[in-house]
Amino acid sequence: MKDYLIVGFGFAGSSFAHLLEKNQKSFVVFNDNPAPVTTVAGAMFNPIILKRFTAVWKAQEQMHLLVPFFSEIEKKLATPLLHKVRVFRKFTSVEEKNNWFVVSDKPILSEYLSTEIINELSPCISTPFGLGEVLHTGMINTRNLIPTYQKKLEKEGKFFEEKFDYNTLEIKEDSICYKGISAKKIIFCEGYGMVNNPFFNTLPMVGSKGELLSFEADNLHLEGVIKSDGFIAPLGGNHFKIGTTYDNDDKDPSPTSLGREILIEKLERLISCPYHITDQVAGIRPTIRDRRPLVGVHPIYKQLFILNGLGTHGALLAPFTATSLFNFIEKGEAIDKEMNINRFLGKK
Ligand SMILES: Cc1cc2nc3c(=O)[nH]c(=O)nc-3n(C[C@H](O)[C@H](O)[C@H](O)COP(=O)(O)OP(=O)(O)OC[C@H]3O[C@@H](n4cnc5c(N)ncnc54)[C@H](O)[C@@H]3O)c2cc1C
Secondary structure, X not given: OEEEEEEOOOHHXXXXXXXXXXXXXXXXXXXXXXXXXXXXXXXXXOXXXXXXXXXXXXXXXXXXXXXXXXXXXXXXXXXXOEEEOOEEEEOOOHHHHHHHHHHOOOOXXXXXXXXXXXXXXXOXXXXXXXXXXXXXXXXXXXXXXXXXXXXXXXXOOXXXXXXXXXXXXXXXXXXXXXXXXXXXXXEEOOHHHHHHOOOOOOOOEOOEEEEEEEEEOOOOOOOOEEEOOOEEEEEEOOEEEEEOOOEOOOOOOOOOHHHHHHHHHHHHHHOOOOOEEEEEEEEEEOOEOOOOOEEEEOOOOOOEEEEEOOOOOHHHHHHHHHHHHHHHHXXXXXXXXXXXXXXXXXXX
């Protein structure tokens, strides 16, 4: 009898698996896609919503957990995952610049908004009103995290790269059984794939498709992420990416010509030097109607749990939500009402 079975191995599943290992719990993982949305993502972490200059939900709690959490995984997997990346917001007017100064005095925001205005980041980017810097930002290298972690678990016989078939799940009184594997509990972490999960698919998953383009530009010389109408992030040398699109209607995860067009328009509004597109990727973010995560236990089957709804902030939310679910199950601690699935089940 295992302690846990996890379905899905993106930010959510891998974060929960880390907590299980840390607490000597036994488990197995089923994941059908070696390249989940988590590996498509830019995977930047930044506690500020740069459109409105406001802090993200529970910004401080999430930021305090994030670095120690991914540092532990980095150490365990003996591979670099956490990178410091500077993030700059391009101001589009004097009013916007003044507003940055006004809000940078406010609680929480004062920790993250630098009041030093930067005049230029790259000779190819016009910034007549300057740029503001967000502090304590960075990136998780998910293209390294997910495959490296998967390989480790495969070696230990804990990972099955296959689709989880919901019809084959046997729910017993105090446990579950799946293809001969018994476990005390099952944690569903399928990202947007939750829409196919008959136990949880009444929850209001919206899903927001996002696309990114990679490009080369010899003269851009940009060190740090610049956020304007979209964002450009450096990938090393003359390699960069531009993102991103938001589409709540298209549920096909493949890249589109429309996405490419939108991103090229954003790129041409932002840079004035020659560039060459090298790649395009897309994925569906697991966004929820009220923009909060989905964490909790099934209303009837007490061995079934969900960890989802990481939306546009997987890097920040994964350690926070996984820790909350783990502490709920193992220590009886309450899940924050705003992310508890009970809010959609008519329960308090
Ligand atoms: C273009 C783009 C850019 C983004 N940029 C950022 C960013 O800069 N920073 C940030 O924090 N977030 C970013 N995000 C959001 C982030 O990617 C998500 O919040 C995060 O990846 C969600 O993680 P997850 O583990 O819930 O889902 P996923 O990564 O989708 O993982 C779920 C896994 O479960 C598997 N699965 C589903 N159903 C089954 C089944 N029946 N059997 C077996 N396996 C199953 C899926 O195939 C997948 O492998 C971005 C997203 C996109 C699309």
